[in-house]
Amino acid sequence: MITYILECLVFQLVFLLAYDLFLKKETFFQWNRVYLLVTFVLSLVLPWVKIEVFKTVMPQEFAEIPVLMYQLDGVVLGVESATRFWEVLPWYYWIMGLGSVVAAGWLVHKLFQIIKLKRDGVVEHHPDFTKIMVKESVLAFSFFRNIFLGGNIEKEKEVRIIAHELVHIKQWHSLDLLFFELARIAFWFNPLVYVYQNRMAELHEFIADAKAVKQHKKEHFQMLLSEAFQTQNISFVNQFFNQSLIKKRIVMLQKKKSKAIWQLKYVVLLPLVLGMLVYTSCEVGKEDNNEEVNSSIPLTAVKKIPFGVVDEAPIFPGCEDAEDKRACFVENLQKHISKHFNYPKEAQEKGIQGRVAVIFIIDANGKIVDIRKRGPHELLENEAVRIIEKLPQVQPGKQNGNAVNVAFSVPITFQLENGPEVGVDAEAQKIAQRIADSPTFINIDEAPIFPGCEDAADKRVCFVENVEKHVRKHFNYPKEAQELGVEGKVYVIFKIDANGAIADIRTRGPHELLEAEAERIIKRLPVMQPGKQKGEAVDVPFSIPITFKLQ
Incomplete structure (x- = not known):
């Protein structure tokens, strides 16, 4: 989880640097809007994407006994496998969750602010929008179809403001900001989410100015500079009078339209994404070198091949x-x-x-x-x-x-x-x-085939992986064994008979409770295609140690 968060941060930083260096000063506002939305989503998705030309899947090596029958490392199962998730959740998950709860609460508070403004204001319904007049105020912002205007704003300025805010409404700018507001709940600890939202809010104003102010730019500048700049502290609304953006908006309005050739700058996104894909795909599976007292011995090197396979x-x-x-x-x-x-x-x-x-x-x-x-x-x-x-x-x-x-x-x-x-x-x-x-x-001509492994490149390895998944899925630490403090390793040997059924299950462990649970798990294995020796179906033995471990 920590690695994923760090990778997201790095990817977002690279995307934002590319935006600020190459794209921010261009007048391709709609393209920039798409860039910010797409790159943010990519930063969340790319850490999970792997391009694997050659994928070698190995079981977790093998158990101690018997030497020739150990197919995989003993499956270590503990009480935590059957306990409630919050009892084993790492402490940093709790901090992240608490921060998200606070961020969600703050979002709800801001939504209630908007609802209160609408409830206390004078509402006028129009075909394309709903106007809410807020008494004794110079507010000017929009949220979805609602345009909030202060009662102290001069009437001749209302027309320009409404034209500006209608652009926000028609292009659904509130959705963009609300998207980043939700992202702030999940990633409240990530400062780059706030930077993304800030860049998007800038773009929205540039887009609205470019659409609404075709003529009379001088009067528009004077209107921006003459207001008292009273604003609400709500991060997901499109504010007309935003003091920090006034200068940028005036500069961008005076800027000549960028030449179409500069749209090639967006090609920079391709090598960035390609480089990130190469990075995520070249990662090697982390090795777990921590050895548990009651576990079967794991091998540290994932590139070692088991003697058995x-x-x-x-x-x-x-x-x-x-x-x-x-x-x-x-x-x-x-x-x-x-x-x-x-x-x-x-x-x-x-x-x-x-x-x-x-x-x-x-x-x-x-x-x-x-x-x-x-x-x-x-x-x-x-x-x-x-x-x-x-x-x-x-x-x-x-x-x-x-x-x-x-x-x-x-x-x-x-x-x-x-x-x-x-x-x-x-x-x-x-x-x-x-x-x-x-x-x-390990030496039969054709190993038994686990359901779903029919097309696997290595059917033995696929068999081993699925047996391990089955054990973990159906495990249930006996309550009586927990109360008695019983733990330890149960060796299980069974056969896949000539009909593909599980037969002759034998167990050896520290207590009959653990032996019974291990046998119950193995009995639930599905019928499979039997192994073959010289073309004939035969009984095939298989063994696996299952370690029961208390916290």
Whole structure:
């Protein structure tokens, strides 16, 4: 939101500078009016516009367990997902909202001022306008079809004033000013909105003067200079006697009509808009490097491709001729961890145990880089990093035939019961072995197709994205679990069977309440097109960790 506001401010500043430098002194008043309206709207719209020639959509990488079945980062859901919006609204939203309420109240106050003037004045209805005579005053302004005139204005001047104000009425100038008045409610903190409104009010007077004062310009000047300049403090009415505009209006009335060739100045708008489009389109999605204690580990680099979906997985030394190189990679990684494991003596003495989640990157040269870890103690974390650092250089993974960075995640469990137990979770090892013997989501010939993904360029990625959206949409933190303070991660494994239905849902979590909610969400998944192996529909396993987190 803050970025959007800043971009709007910058775009408006650029548009206004272009107006003041190139267009303001020209007599193309109607063109300038259109310019101000269009550029203001563009400044609000352009930050949302992206021109993407190549758009690569990646899932949020993968979860910890199982190594070969993690399709996306664990979906982290908290009580705030089910709470009222005002309970989680950032403080600056409250300030913006309060300012908008005050600005709206001020607008209502000014409208009541106009209503009061009309109610207390003498009303005369004419075919093209309604004249309101305000007693003991020299007011002169219009608002939509209403022309307000002070009773102390001389009669011979009324004709010129009415002719002037009729131009405002016929060209609906009040709509322009009211538009910016509403914009001031939403963007009360933006000074450029007030500048836009001021520039528009100037233009309205120039337009009305140009239309109404074809002859007798000298008398018109004298009338402007002779008045007492009494005005109402209402920003969205067209005031005839506006002291700050009198000099500008006289100067503009004396100015010769601009040559048509200078209309080419409006072409400056095209490179401005093009440059803004290039800027907004070249923005890279922001990376969220904040790590939550209970969340699955996210990857910081959006250009890393998950091990589970890369076209050609990295090849571990010795797996070059293996039939399933992914399974061979996992198997050799497990052997490497077991071989190089050394339970820190200090950790044993202190009784420290638990799981260390490790994420690393196999870069485009096949080297292990960017190792990150999270565990119960730095002694275990350091040992996990030491083991991963000793991994040999591998053949890099490939996407579309090019070597790319591939992200890999593995949990290493340190357990003191019955002697140290090391390596990837036993359950993960069993699942990995089953994966090596049967089709899985990542290595099946044709992955299941989520409804709506039929025409997607990458149906696996589309499937993952839609599963995550489904989980977030249907999530409801169990009230009893909230009251009991129950939170944690629920691992869910299910199958998309040969008919495309969801079957064999299994859950493992810290409490049955969370497990039941996770199962309820997965059961609501729609029927989809089944996966195929060698042209035949088959059962395809899929897993996702869902983290329940209390505030």
